[in-house]
Amino acid sequence: MPCIEARGLRKAFGTTVAVDGIDLRVEEGRILGLIGPNGAGKTTALNAILGLTSYQGQLRVLGRDPWTEREKLMRDACFIADVAVLPRWMRVWQALDYFAGVHPRFDRAKAEGFLAKTTIGRSSKVRELSKGMVAQLHLALVMAIDAKLLVLDEPTLGLDILYRKQFYDSLLNDYFDRSRTIVVTTHQVEEIQDVLTDVMFINRGRIVFDCSMEEFESRYLEVMVNPEQIAAARALKPIHERQVFGRSILLFDRVERQQLAALGDVRTPSIADLFVAVLSNQSGVAQGGAR
């Protein structure tokens, strides 16, 4: 059974179509990065998956319909929404008590263990904590839940680089174990490139790109082309070209590495570069200096 399966998932707010017929299949044990520009429909799609919004089309998450079975789904799934949503009046011990009181899969000792590694005091109120500490607290609570699916929507928004790095490190080291599935959206694409097993680009409510990281690494190559060989390089039909410090960087899909090595320095592109390439090809709009 796939963890998430959607067919023709659609959601419109009035005349604005936020999600426009998404087909999606996420298998168990994957870490999927959902990448898209602002307003692409990422959060709406995730909200549908989490039972926070109604939708059209077919959607099963862990075998359930999230809209009608949110309560049951949340025993096996948990999420951190895009901005800090922990209630500001709550004290840390109250959050621990409450989770232990209502969540059948919450392991209090585990959460206390995660918190012991931080400087968060047991009697602190959420409003007294810094943004980074609130994220640490939320992550400690969520990681202590033995869930099958974890959804993170911009979990590190507004955090400094140290907290961001620590966030993904503890997620990988203390939480992920191949039987869990994680779906994450973020604008800091570079930071999660090594974390992901799959990547998906979403734009204007549609999925415009979907591949595993293994495939990504074997298919896409980026070459900083020597100026004299630019014509030869362009003949190989790059999917994208950009200029950095006067030199052309060309992005190729399914071109042999040896063939490219003759043209300049070859390397695996970043997800962000591919994202810009895919989006600018798709919309015809110049993005990120593409031309």
Next chain:
Amino acid sequence: MSTPSNAVPGSPLESQATAPAVITAGRRMYWSVRRELWENRSIYIAPLAAGGVFLLAFLIALAISPRHRHEPLDIPYEFAAALIMGTAFIVGIFYSLDALYGERRDRSILFWKSLPVSDLTTVLSKLAIPLVILPFLSFAIAVVTQFVMLLLSSAFLLGSGLGVGTLGSRMSFFHMSLMLLYHILTVHGLWYAPIYGWLLLISAWAPRAPFIWAFLPPFVIWGVEKIAFRTSHFLGMLQYRLTGPVPSTTTARSGNLMEMMSALTPGQFFSTPGLWVGLAVAAIFLATAVRLRRYREPI
């Protein structure tokens, strides 16, 4: 099976094998109500403060006005209960208006919805505050306040040389408390249910300013009815709901609380159609609020 070597004792895998705890509906409800009390401490602080202030005033009255020593009337006792219940009623109104609106305003609804607690449990736990917690709490605080008043006036009576017997001639303390409990359970717990249902519904629905949305529509209906039909049935209905199921001759809320409460026997109260109509309306309001909360997102 494939990798038995992984099952090393003490490995992280071991702790994950623990069976999920069984969480009953009652336990979820209990923690949901506790969470409301954590967030809204005014639920118990306000009635406690009302009791404390009243006791202080009573003490001053005893000390400066000798008349009170000789006339230990029931009225201050009823007034104490009325003050505490009135405070609880006001707290209940403001609590209900904010209950489902506040969580959308501060975005914490996303947090609450990430937990396996249904919208029904959430709305019912929020309804339990004005309908169950506040009545019992105000009853307990009122009884304690009255008991302290009794002790104080007894002490003053003894000090002034009069017998304590004059107190005994009045309605017995136990009887008074029982009447109070009856009043609180019937009026605050059942009769007012549609009021709190309405407030929770508005709280779940209002895009902003739930206070205005809750109080403006009744006002408009009253005005339209007055101008169009020159009648005030709607106003009468609201009055009936607020004052309780008592004959209109005793609607004055001041003083004769005991009289008001003894006006209706349980048999009469439970055969009042207004009670059942009110409960039905409350159920509709609440069902709508539960449904609305499912669709609600942060504002």
